[in-house]
Amino acid sequence: MPDDGAAPASPEVAALRAAILDKLIYQVGGRDERASPRDWFLAATLAVRDRIMDRWRAANDLSAAEHHRQVCYLSMEFLIGRLLSDALGNLGLTETMREALSGLGVELEEIYAQEPDAALGNGGLGRLAACFMDSMASLSIPAFGYGIRYEHGLFRQLIQDGRQREVPEDWLSLGNPWEFERANIVCDVGFGGHVAPRAEGGVAWHPGEVVRAIAYDTPVVGWGGKWVNTLRLWSARATDPLQLDAFNSGDHIGAQLNRVRAEAISRVLYPGDESPAGQELRLRQEYFFASASLQDMIRRHKRLHGEVTTLAEKNAVQLNDTHPAIGVAELMRLLIDVHGLEWDEAWRIGIATFSYTNHTLMPEALESWPVALMERLLPRNMQIIYLINAQHLEAARQAGANDGMLEAISIINEHAGRRVRMGHLAFVGSHKVNGVSALHTGLMKTTVFAELDRACPGRITNKTNGITFRRWLQRANPGLTKLITDSIGPRFLDDPEHLAELAPLAHDAAFREAFEAQRLAAKRRLAEVVRARIGVAVDPQALFDVQIKRIHEYKRQLLNILQTIALYNAMRAQPMSRWTPRVKIFAGKAAPSYHQAKLIIRLANDVARVVNNDPTLHGLLKVAFLPNYNVTLAESIIPAADLSEQISTAGLEASGTGNMKFALNGALTIGTLDGANVEISERVGLDNIFIFGLKADAAGAMRRDGFDARAAVAASPELQGVLDSLMGGVFSPEEPDRYRGLVEGLLAHDSFLVTADFDSYQRSQRQVAERWRQPDDWWRSAVLNTANVAWFSSDRTIRDYAEEIWKLPVR
Numbered sequence: 001m002p003d004d005g006a007a008p009a010s011p012e013v014a015a016l017r018a019a020i021l022d023k024l025i026y027q028v029g030g031r032d033e034r035a036s037p038r039d040w041f042l043a044a045t046l047a048v049r050d051r052i053m054d055r056w057r058a059a060n061d062l063s064a065a066e067h068h069r070q071v072c073y074l075s076m077e078f079l080i081g082r083l084l085s086d087a088l089g090n091l092g093l094t095e096t097m098r099e100a101l102s103g104l105g106v107e108l109e110e111i112y113a114q115e116p117d118a119a120l121g122n123g124g125l126g127r128l129a130a131c132f133m134d135s136m137a138s139l140s141i142p143a144f145g146y147g148i149r150y151e152h153g154l155f156r157q158l159i160q161d162g163r164q165r166e167v168p169e170d171w172l173s174l175g176n177p178w179e180f181e182r183a184n185i186v187c188d189v190g191f192g193g194h195v196a197p198r199a200e201g202g203v204a205w206h207p208g209e210v211v212r213a214i215a216y217d218t219p220v221v222g223w224g225g226k227w228v229n230t231l232r233l234w235s236a237r238a239t240d241p242l243q244l245d246a247f248n249s250g251d252h253i254g255a256q257l258n259r260v261r262a263e264a265i266s267r268v269l270y271p272g273d274e275s276p277a278g279q280e281l282r283l284r285q286e287y288f289f290a291s292a293s294l295q296d297m298i299r300r301h302k303r304l305h306g307e308v309t310t311l312a313e314k315n316a317v318q319l320n321d322t323h324p325a326i327g328v329a330e331l332m333r334l335l336i337d338v339h340g341l342e343w344d345e346a347w348r349i350g351i352a353t354f355s356y357t358n359h360t361l362m363p364e365a366l367e368s369w370p371v372a373l374m375e376r377l378l379p380r381n382m383q384i385i386y387l388i389n390a391q392h393l394e395a396a397r398q399a400g401a402n403d404g405m406l407e408a409i410s411i412i413n414e415h416a417g418r419r420v421r422m423g424h425l426a427f428v429g430s431h432k433v434n435g436v437s438a439l440h441t442g443l444m445k446t447t448v449f450a451e452l453d454r455a456c457p458g459r460i461t462n463k464t465n466g467i468t469f470r471r472w473l474q475r476a477n478p479g480l481t482k483l484i485t486d487s488i489g490p491r492f493l494d495d496p497e498h499l500a501e502l503a504p505l506a507h508d509a510a511f512r513e514a515f516e517a518q519r520l521a522a523k524r525r526l527a528e529v530v531r532a533r534i535g536v537a538v539d540p541q542a543l544f545d546v547q548i549k550r551i552h553e554y555k556r557q558l559l560n561i562l563q564t565i566a567l568y569n570a571m572r573a574q575p576m577s578r579w580t581p582r583v584k585i586f587a588g589k590a591a592p593s594y595h596q597a598k599l600i601i602r603l604a605n606d607v608a609r610v611v612n613n614d615p616t617l618h619g620l621l622k623v624a625f626l627p628n629y630n631v632t633l634a635e636s637i638i639p640a641a642d643l644s645e646q647i648s649t650a651g652l653e654a655s656g657t658g659n660m661k662f663a664l665n666g667a668l669t670i671g672t673l674d675g676a677n678v679e680i681s682e683r684v685g686l687d688n689i690f691i692f693g694l695k696a697d698a699a700g701a702m703r704r705d706g707f708d709a710r711a712a713v714a715a716s717p718e719l720q721g722v723l724d725s726l727m728g729g730v731f732s733p734e735e736p737d738r739y740r741g742l743v744e745g746l747l748a749h750d751s752f753l754v755t756a757d758f759d760s761y762q763r764s765q766r767q768v769a770e771r772w773r774q775p776d777d778w779w780r781s782a783v784l785n786t787a788n789v790a791w792f793s794s795d796r797t798i799r800d801y802a803e804e805i806w807k808l809p810v811r
């Protein structure tokens with residue numbers, strides 16, 4: 001053994017080391033003297049996986065009597081990132097693994113880096129699903145996460161000549177040691193065809209195409225390793241055989257066309273939906289995973305409990321946004337057409353089973369499907385939607401609804417070319433509908449769902465989002481975690497409310513210094529990443545000012561870039577002033593067809609190029625756009641952030657969860673009173689956060705009534721100067737007009753109120769710089785952020801769902 005005479009390993013370390021070697025030889029097929037880091041990653045993961053299996057089997061083998069109620073969390077996205085460090089941390093095996101590997105001459109961090117980042121999601125909604133899976137397992141709540149096993153997750157972002165380029169992401173290309181292919185767990189999902197009466201009564205759907213869903217299971221182990229749930233992702237497999245005659249006669253491609261079409265369903269996350277074919281594929285994905293998941297739930301239920309009539313007592317289905325909302329009609333179809341229930345009983349079961357989480361109020365983001373497409377692709381489901389709607393409208397009519405009200409609550413939008421409103425379908429088919437922050441839930445009741453709320457009072461409830469502290473503090477920031485543990489003991493790891501014990505330490509200079517030292521260490525590491533990735537040198541002593549999230553106009557990266565330009569102009573105009581050294585850090589992907597968002601990425605990179613190469617600044621301002629934002633990158637940036645930018649147009653960010661990750665790690669927030677920022681500000685206190693800008697009601701009114709951006713610019717010499725630099729081509733000398741359209745658009749219709757909030761934001765940023773120059777004040781506020789955000793643990797969120805929506809016991 002290559003242990004070089006070191007102290008003998010403990011029995012656990014020796015056993016794990018032997019298991020890893022065993023896996024390396026017998027499963028990876030490697031040899032230890034020649035194994036690559038990738039081989040070691042596979043062997044280590046397989047060894048860890050074995051340690052999860054017994055508990056996983058136990059969780060799956062509950063008897064009917066032990067089986068209370070189980071959650072089925074249906075989500076089109078699971079943004080899980082890497083799993084190995086999570087599993088080791090939750091099992092309490094991190095140090096054992098470190099020792100086991102070091103005896104083999106392998107470093108744990110190097111092994112972590114081998115794992116691809118599973119990006120089966122786009123942003124916050126998918127990350128929420130991943131945090132919820134961790135919390136449900138940690139609270140021993142029996143749950144299945146159901147989604148799609150995309151072969152290609154969210155694209156990999158390259159920045160070339162300052163512009164985003166998308167290349168396919170390939171997380172499965174070298175195999176996935178976490179998953180189990182369940183060849184025996186398959187569900188057939190139909191599309192197209194026609195509906196015909198059945199001799200014995202009722203109707204039968206004769207699909208024109210059948211696609212097979214195959215389950216791939218990944219264990220999700222909770223904190224302390226006490227409970228293990230399943231993430232079950234469906235992969236599409238063609239049922240059409242290869243057309244051998246055609247193939248043999250030379251038509252190699254035509255012979256496989258139907259198979260290719262079927263298997264396209266699980267090929268990529270978010271296929272472009274600009275074309276009708278893209279839209280159809282998206283609807284096929286939604287129905288595919290909703291149908292397979294509900295079929296699977298019913299099958300498991302019947303195996304355990306015999307009768308389908310008790311389905312709702314034993315299962316709670318949470319719809320994560322409207323992507324699985326077609327499930328409301330699909331469950332009716334399954335219960336009536338396949339399991340022989342009457343309409344009323346099926347409806348009672350459906351309502352009691354489903355609940356729905358809304359994630360956005362923006363009209364353009366509310367899903368709807370053309371009735372004609374639904375009729376062609378899902379004829380039986382469309383019939384059922386009509387029946388649901390007729391019953392729903394009749395009930396409202398009897399309760400006295402007038403025509404305007406009926407039009408507003410109808411599942412069918414008769415105006416925009418007849419479309420099915422998926423949010424309405426989910427609302428009508430659920431017993432609870434939740435928003436994701438207090439502000440968002442309030443707005444739900446006064447905007448999109450105002451009439452439905454009146455028709456179905458009491459259905460809307462709030463469940464403010466949360467994050468798992470295990471990933472976003474313990475794993476992402478081990479240095480800070482150790483400092484906290486050394487200071488207040490390890491109880492906060494089990495119950496984050498104990499973080500409040502840090503509050504008195506905010507007034508202890510030695511603790512503040514230790515807290516700052518942890519930040520500095522994280523900033524040094526990040527500075528190294530920045531240098532390695534984009535070749536920009538940044539000073540770890542500078543204020544790290546960070547905005548990382550999907551690039552979207554409502555999130556207002558543009559506001560931040562304009563402020564960066566204003567700062568740049570001011571530094572050049574007054575070089576002798578005392579400037580706070582700052583590094584502006586951006587990361588985020590734009591949807592491939594979202595031109596404005598891509599232009600904003602280009603602007604960030606153009607500004608970075610000019611600012612970073614201007615010697616007159618003496619490095620006091622740097623701008624870094626880090627490519628390919630994902631969970632892994634977030635884990636390295638967040639512990640190094642001093643300032644967290646949460647600056648969306650008020651009323652448009654439903655909750656945000658990035659805001660929580662930063663505050664937990666002690667960054668101060670600069671933000672609008674939007675989404676969960678409102679609740680964060682209430683908890684950390686207004687002295688420890690920088691709030692600026694229009695509030696949601698005023699912003700809503702201005703967006704509705706329009707406002708004069710030209711007047712706002714005319715009143716702000718600083719902003720005028722920024723726009724002049726842009727128009728003058730200061731940041732795009734090779735193409736001076738590159739940002740002319742952007743500026744003109746801002747002046748003509750500033751839908752996201754960038755110009756309206758600019759001055760207020762700029763004032764707030766000056767306060768940030770002043771606070772930074774008072775280190776005692778800054779670090780006191782930083783500690784108080786960490787101390788006061790325990791409530792944003794996703795364990796709290798999940799407890800609230802369990803008690804108030806799913807009605808199940810939390811152990």
Ligand SMILES: *Cc1c(COP(=O)(O)O)cnc(C)c1O
Nearest residue numbers: 123124549630631634656657658
């Ligand atoms: C947390 C997280 C998000 C959500 O960030 P917001 O700032 O709330 O939009 C998106 N992507 C990744 C990778 C995340 O970790």
